[in-house]
Amino acid sequence: MNKYISYSKVLKQIAVDKGNFKTVLFREYKGDSKLKEAYGILIKAVKNYDKIVEIGQLINQKEKKNVIGNMQLFCILVIEQFYSKKKKIEGGGQLKKIITENKDFIAGQLNIDQNAENSSNLIKQDVHVRWISKQSTENKLKKEKKESKKKSSEDKMQIEDDNRLQNLMIQKAEPDDIIENLYTLNYNDYQAVISKDSSVLDSTDIVIQSKSSAMPVYLLFKNIIDSQQKQSLSDASRPSKQFDIIDCCSAPGNKTMQAAEYIKGRGKVFAFEKNQQRFELLQERVQKYGFDKVISCLNEDFLSIDVSQYPNVEYFVADPSCSGTGMLNHIYFDEDQIKLEEENLQNQQNKKSFMERTQQIFESYDNKMKQRIIGLGQFQLKILNKLATFPNIKAFSYSTCSIHQQENEDVVFKFLQENKSFELVEACPQWKTRGFKTKSLPDGNKCIRFNPFEDKSDGFFVALFQKK
Numbered sequence: 363m364n365k366y367i368s369y370s371k372v373l374k375q376i377a378v379d380k381g382n383f384k385t386v387l388f389r390e391y392k393g394d395s396k397l398k399e400a401y402g403i404l405i406k407a408v409k410n411y412d413k414i415v416e417i418g419q420l421i422n423q424k425e426k427k428n429v430i431g432n433m434q435l436f437c438i439l440v441i442e443q444f445y446s447k448k449k450k451i452e453g454g455g456q457l458k459k460i461i462t463e464n465k466d467f468i469a470g471q472l473n474i475d476q477n478a479e480n481s482s483n484l485i486k487q488d489v490h491v492r493w494i495s496k497q498s499t500e501n502k503l504k505k506e507k508k509e510s511k512k513k514s515s516e517d518k519m520q521i522e523d524d525n526r527l528q529n530l531m532i533q534k535a536e537p538d539d540i541i542e543n544l545y546t547l548n549y550n551d552y553q554a555v556i557s558k559d560s561s562v563l564d565s566t567d568i569v570i571q572s573k574s575s576a577m578p579v580y581l582l583f584k585n586i587i588d589s590q591q592k593q594s595l596s597d598a599s600r601p602s603k604q605f606d607i608i609d610c611c612s613a614p615g616n617k618t619m620q621a622a623e624y625i626k627g628r629g630k631v632f633a634f635e636k637n638q639q640r641f642e643l644l645q646e647r648v649q650k651y652g653f654d655k656v657i658s659c660l661n662e663d664f665l666s667i668d669v670s671q672y673p674n675v676e677y678f679v680a681d682p683s684c685s686g687t688g689m690l691n692h693i694y695f696d697e698d699q700i701k702l703e704e705e706n707l708q709n710q711q712n713k714k715s716f717m718e719r720t721q722q723i724f725e726s727y728d729n730k731m732k733q734r735i736i737g738l739g740q741f742q743l744k745i746l747n748k749l750a751t752f753p754n755i756k757a758f759s760y761s762t763c764s765i766h767q768q769e770n771e772d773v774v775f776k777f778l779q780e781n782k783s784f785e786l787v788e789a790c791p792q793w794k795t796r797g798f799k800t801k802s803l804p805d806g807n808k809c810i811r812f813n814p815f816e817d818k819s820d821g822f823f824v825a826l827f828q829k830k
């Protein structure tokens with residue numbers, strides 16, 4: 363019951379005190395093995411909060427006294443009873459008794475068929491593990507130092523963890539066909555290992571990073587930077603090329619560290635993060651993975667920085683805050699909608715296109731959510747307009763984990779309209795799911811998308827731009 367009380371306190375901070383979901387979650391459970399479980403319960407609790415409180419009040423009226431005092435705890439227990447995999451509340455207590463006595467009433471109010479198949483068995487995404495090749499000079503040095511020093515028992519444990527994960531990779535993981543050092547694990551295999559011992563995730567040789575999230579930086583290097591660098595190297599009059607990169611919106615730093623890995627001693631990565639707590643997380647991870655000599659973390663608003671201070675920065679990673687609607691377990695994407703997508707995928711004759719589906723999903727939102735998405739599009743455009751003002755910019759990637767055109771192709775169109783010296787570069791020609799060709803952006807298919815229902819990774823959008 364203690365863990366439920368802890369979740370209920372966190373729920374109060376989000377649902378009653380209106381704290382930001384991710385900020386509160388990371389503050390309370392950062393580095394805690396409960397993070398995953400807490401995320402799973404709390405995301406559903408926040409989404410269904412108003413309805414469950416209403417049900418609690420109806421039960422109080424029915425009983426003619428306040429049998430339910432702590433509405434947040436009631437909400438957490440209802441989620442555990444009706445929406446979790448095990449559908450069972452651990453331990454005992456008065457609230458559990460009330461929920462058991464009112465099980466049919468609550469299920470009826472929530473419109474839940476208690477015998478229905480658990481929809482978490484529906485669309486399953488793969489898990490991607492990116493193996494970090496620590497080849498940058500700083501990292502290599504650090505690793506060599508670590509290896510030469512007499513191993514403490516902690517080091518030994520770390521190495522055992524690495525081996526366990528490595529064994530799993532050899533047996534079960536498929537190397538990705540596009541991104542080097544990225545491995546795909548079946549969701550169930552991954553769960554089996556993690557549920558036995560989640561400490562393997564502490565290894566500093568791997569990052570759990572979805573394929574979609576690893577694409578922007580990979581493509582920025584493979585489709586643009588590496589060829590631009592080769593061209594400049596063939597000009598014998600110029601010395602070997604050094605350049606810096608800015609990650610405009612960095613935390614928790616997956617793309618930042620990927621850029622630091624690929625830059626291979628050719629320069630530095632400046633990582634901006636406005637939010638103090640997320641900045642601390644970014645800094646902690648950068649140090650833990652041993653990238654602190656290559657990456658400078660800056661707790662600043664990217665929109666306010668003085669661009670003249672960064673004359674060597676030629677490339678940018680722009681992955682600004684977005685609606686997150688590509689992540690299937692996201693608060694705005696419920697199980698009913700996932701079921702609908704399953705049905706659509708199986709409907710061979712009248713299957714709706716991904717573009718049509720995203721438009722329908724957008725239309726299904728309430729006004730507040732629609733306005734939020736439109737507002738995010740305006741903010742994302744500001745980030746791109748800002749980076750376009752850097753004196754020596756050559757190219758950049760723009761990405762979101764939103765499925766909506768308003769945050770993706772529409773932002774690209776407006777940016778190109780306001781910045782005529784930039785053009786789109788065709789991203790990853792071999793990738794099947796393309797950006798939408800819209801009326802305003804007929805070459806939107808130069809961008810790529812991930813369809814979360816078909817591509818087995820989070821819904822994602824990537825556009826690559828270069829200076830003409």
Ligand SMILES: C[S@@+](CC[C@H](N)C(=O)[O-])C[C@H]1O[C@@H](n2cnc3c(N)ncnc32)[C@H](O)[C@@H]1O
Binds near residue numbers: 634635
């Ligand atoms: C989508 S997340 C970035 C994820 C990151 N690229 C990764 O792959 O790990 C966006 C981040 O941008 C930060 N952010 C939002 N506005 C910002 C601004 N004006 N300047 C700097 N960071 C900002 C948010 O706090 C958030 O941490």
